Amino acid sequence: xxxxxxxxGLTKSYGRFTALxxxxxxxxxxxxxxxxxxxxxxxxxxxxxxSTVLKPSGGTAKVMGYDIVKEPLKVRxxxxxxxxxxxxxxxxxxxxxxxxxxxxxxxxxxxRKKVVEEALHDFDLWESRDKRFMELSGGQAKRLEVAKQxxxxxxxxxxxxxTSMVDLAGKRMIWDRIRELREGGSxxxxxxxxVREAExxxxxxxxxxxxxxxxxxxLRTLKDSVRGADIVDIEFSSPxxxxxxxxxxxxxxxxxVLQEADNRLRAYVSRSEDWLPLMxxxxxxxxxxxxSVRVTEPSLDDIFLHFTGGSLAxxxxx
Amino acid sequence: MVPIPxxxxxxxxxxxxxxxxxxxxxxxxxxxVFEYFxxxxxxxxxxxxxxxxxFYYGTGLLVLILFNTASWAGRSFVEGAHExxxxxLLSLPIGRNQLFFEQLMLGxxxxxxxxxxxxxxxxxxxxxxxxxxFLSTIVVLTLLGIxxxxxxxxxxxxxxxxxxxxxxxxxxxxxxxxxxxxxxxxLRFIPQAYSTVAQGNPLTYGTDLLRAVLGFPPSLLxxxxxxxxxxxxLVVGTLFAGMFTISHAVEGVKSS
Numbered sequence: 001x002x003x004x005x006x007x008x009g010l011t012k013s014y015g016r017f018t019a020l021x022x023x024x025x026x027x028x029x030x031x032x033x034x035x036x037x038x039x040x041x042x043x044x045x046x047x048x049x050x051s052t053v054l055k056p057s058g059g060t061a062k063v064m065g066y067d068i069v070k071e072p073l074k075v076r077x078x079x080x081x082x083x084x085x086x087x088x089x090x091x092x093x094x095x096x097x098x099x100x101x102x103x104x105x106x107x108x109x110x111x112r113k114k115v116v117e118e119a120l121h122d123f124d125l126w127e128s129r130d131k132r133f134m135e136l137s138g139g140q141a142k143r144l145e146v147a148k149q150x151x152x153x154x155x156x157x158x159x160x161x162x163t164s165m166v167d168l169a170g171k172r173m174i175w176d177r178i179r180e181l182r183e184g185g186s187x188x189x190x191x192x193x194x195v196r197e198a199e200x201x202x203x204x205x206x207x208x209x210x211x212x213x214x215x216x217x218x219l220r221t222l223k224d225s226v227r228g229a230d231i232v233d234i235e236f237s238s239p240x241x242x243x244x245x246x247x248x249x250x251x252x253x254x255x256x257v258l259q260e261a262d263n264r265l266r267a268y269v270s271r272s273e274d275w276l277p278l279m280x281x282x283x284x285x286x287x288x289x290x291x292s293v294r295v296t297e298p299s300l301d302d303i304f305l306h307f308t309g310g311s312l313a314x315x316x317x318x
Numbered sequence: 319m320v321p322i323p324x325x326x327x328x329x330x331x332x333x334x335x336x337x338x339x340x341x342x343x344x345x346x347x348x349x350x351v352f353e354y355f356x357x358x359x360x361x362x363x364x365x366x367x368x369x370x371x372x373f374y375y376g377t378g379l380l381v382l383i384l385f386n387t388a389s390w391a392g393r394s395f396v397e398g399a400h401e402x403x404x405x406x407l408l409s410l411p412i413g414r415n416q417l418f419f420e421q422l423m424l425g426x427x428x429x430x431x432x433x434x435x436x437x438x439x440x441x442x443x444x445x446x447x448x449x450x451x452f453l454s455t456i457v458v459l460t461l462l463g464i465x466x467x468x469x470x471x472x473x474x475x476x477x478x479x480x481x482x483x484x485x486x487x488x489x490x491x492x493x494x495x496x497x498x499x500x501x502x503x504x505l506r507f508i509p510q511a512y513s514t515v516a517q518g519n520p521l522t523y524g525t526d527l528l529r530a531v532l533g534f535p536p537s538l539l540x541x542x543x544x545x546x547x548x549x550x551x552l553v554v555g556t557l558f559a560g561m562f563t564i565s566h567a568v569e570g571v572k573s574s
Binding site for chain 2: 053076085087100104
């Protein structure tokens, strides 16, 4: 498998506190990997290590084949990062900030002016282009931070909570742009604690908790790996007898079945798409006619709870 | 079109921010005018020796402004770390040593702009203005500025643990370096204990070297060769210390 980013036992400690423990994950070339975890789970630390802003206490990582410890300058040539908190250029104006960023990545003269103006329009910053950074709203500052990457078009684009502080329309716009970036050939890593963001963007998801990666897979497989996570509400045309309920309980993939009413059942199952045809056959065998079926899949929060035993909302980020 | 080196792009970007605030640029010139033409005149009328103390005082004032502006350059680097600016810079394809030299060039340029008008005034009023003397004085001030910036950046590793401790260390150090030096008084007029401390202070050598270039009587100053050697050693020492700090100790400060 062609990996754009590979961490090898990556560890980061601050004194006695270890923010990241022996992390080994891979990001495939051309995918969007979403790192999902609550505040304090080590997401930001991981992204800062991969972009060489921080130095590891142990282990290493390779970005497009370059070692973050031995070849940090080469890593920085191929990586772009949008930070969680866009700060630090109080007096500068968006146009000047983007123009500087473009100059660092080789844009000169008219070409630079053009890409900067495009980015200002694309990220709805044109009207604010000559306001000082300190006068921008939180959402504008965040869009400016994200816009840098669309000028740079790095081989590996890293976003740390790209839509925090951004309104709903802005979120959707940024997500679409991130997807466009991937279509353009970039590998994308997004850290978030927003379930909707992860669901919208992810090819694969890494769940992190307490400085460790808990699991990495695509959303479908993660959902399917939670036993009994799909909730199936079934309504029959006539009352359901005890024998029929028992046979449904014994079916492969059934976690439990509750009788909600004479003619209504709620089943907790794994892989509902496999379970439903079996259920229909079983119902037919008991001369029952199904009048409606509603399937509710587990949310990412449910998955997170399943794998970590905790909720996504807690703590302070590291 | 020839691509601009990345370090120069960063320097241009930073200079734009440094000079964006006109009040701060003018502040140091106004400060000089008040200090020199009001306080300097007053104190000069009280001092018998050195004669024309106002020029002696004026050169000390230049070093004082230089120390303040060079400290600002070092401090702004540290503040940048806490405000998130350093994280961004460390993520760019610019080497850490290049980043350090960019900070030095930034500080040196800001110093020069702030110091040229006061320096020209002093040289003109004292009748020492000549292109060679002016250039030599700028070189001395630049070297001294680089040494102070290097010192402040070298101390920045303290700030990554606590900005409060860094501020306290820098404030204490600044007070000691300025008071226990020849910025205000020639070495031979000050008490023995004070003089001994002042001779261990690099600012004494920088200030006296500046005065030597400006043609002050040698009897008031340290040996200019010794002063040159100490200033050069200071520049080299703080350059290495600054480079070491940036290469080994500096990281984007952990987000709060």
